[in-house]
Amino acid sequence: MNEERNEMEALARQLYRSHKKVLDFVMDYGATTDFILAMEATLGEGLDYGDAFEVDGQKFVFNGHSNLQVSFLPSGWIESLGDELNWSGCENWWAGYPLICWLQLHDDQEGTSGRLRLYAEVGPISDYDFRKSLIEKIADAAQLQGLRSVSFQKTAMDEGKKFSKFLKGNEAHVSDTQNIEEIEKAMRSLLKKFESVFQVVGNVLPEFKRFGYLSPLENAAATLAKE
Numbered sequence: 001m002n003e004e005r006n007e008m009e010a011l012a013r014q015l016y017r018s019h020k021k022v023l024d025f026v027m028d029y030g031a032t033t034d035f036i037l038a039m040e041a042t043l044g045e046g047l048d049y050g051d052a053f054e055v056d057g058q059k060f061v062f063n064g065h066s067n068l069q070v071s072f073l074p075s076g077w078i079e080s081l082g083d084e085l086n087w088s089g090c091e092n093w094w095a096g097y098p099l100i101c102w103l104q105l106h107d108d109q110e111g112t113s114g115r116l117r118l119y120a121e122v123g124p125i126s127d128y129d130f131r132k133s134l135i136e137k138i139a140d141a142a143q144l145q146g147l148r149s150v151s152f153q154k155t156a157m158d159e160g161k162k163f164s165k166f167l168k169g170n171e172a173h174v175s176d177t178q179n180i181e182e183i184e185k186a187m188r189s190l191l192k193k194f195e196s197v198f199q200v201v202g203n204v205l206p207e208f209k210r211f212g213y214l215s216p217l218e219n220a221a222a223t224l225a226k227e
Contacts, residue, residue, distance in 0.1 A: 033067040033068065034177065034178045034179070034180050034183060035067060035068050035069075035105050035177075035183060036065065036067060037180045038180045038181075038183035038184040038187065039065060039070050039103075039187070041180065041181075041184045042055055042184045042187045042188060043055060043060075043062065043070065043072075047062040048062065049062065049063060049064060049095075050062065052075065053072075055187075055188060055191050056188055056191070056192060058074070058191060058192075058195055058198070059074070059075035059076075060072045060073065060074055060075055061073050061074075061075055061078055061095075063094060063095040063100070063102075068104060068105045068106075069102055069103065069104040069105070070102060070103050071094055071095065071100055071101065071102035072101055072102070073095060073097060073099070073100065073101060074101065074198040074201075074202060076198065076199065076202035077097070077099060077198070077201065077202050077205055078097070079202075080202050080203075080205035080206045080209065081097060081098070081205050081206075081208070081209055081212065082209055082212060084214065085209070085212025085213060085214065086212060086213050086214070086215055087125065087211070087212055087213075088125070088126040088127060088211075088213065089123070089124045089125045089126030089127075090123050090124060090125060093123045093124055094123065097123075098122060098123055098125050098130075098131075098134065098208070098211075099120065099121065099122055099123065099201070100119075100120070100121055100123060101118065101119065101120045101121075101198075102118075102119050103116060103117070103118050103119075103187055103190065104116070104117055104119065105174065105177060105183065107177055112175075112176060112177065112178075113173070113174060113175050113176065113177065114174045114177040115171045115172065115173060115174065116171065116172045116174055116183065116186040116187065116190065117170055117171040117172075117190075118167060118170045118171075118190040118191070118193075118194060119165055119167060119170065120165065120166055120167050120194075120197070120201070121163055121164060121165045121166070122134060122135055122138075122156070122163075122164045122166065123162065123163060124162035124163065125211075127211060128159050130208065130211045131157075131161075132157045133208075134204075134208055135152055135156050135157050135164060135166075136157070137204045137207075137208075138150065138152075138166065138200075138201055138204055139152055139166075141200050141201075141203065141204050142197070142200055145196070145200055147196060147197060147200060148168065148169075149167060149168050149169050149170070149193075149194060149197055150166055150167065150168065150197055150200075151166060151167075151168040152164055152166045153165075167194065167197065169193075170190065170194070171190075172186035172189055172190055173186075174186050
């Protein structure tokens, strides 16, 4: 056993010397998934929290990602709500705003194909009247524009409800979840499909800016800036 182990160690050292660059690359980037590579091809590389990016003419702000998920907000939503405000109940939720969007890849049971879904959700806003009114305004604006792709559950406005997704027809089939180009195509397709929804929601949000608040430190800084 010792002789066999010595031979294996010698072979490993030889392989490492011969293929050092490749093995170092695998060690550094082995955790990168095909989803992440497709995400970088679509959104851009090296994005960090709060970074702006653009996809086919649409502007967004990056929040974060995992191996099968990436979250963000349309830039118009942040412009409408303001990037300096906090939102009661949402401080530790996703990007800290009352709403969030994310793309997520779900594998099928077979393990080779899957579905990419685009989600948009109203979060755990503490003020019930604010949350109820926001959902009502989004639903009414979508109906006025004839957008059937916006649909809240009947319980969305129930008191105590915290999370309410509202996109319908929000998935794209991916026949090969290891095909980076196919995942990228699905990402671009979904973002394009819901461009009008992003715009409609963005138009609703300005009236809700009054529900945001500044932290004591931010409030003090704002007061000093006015003096």
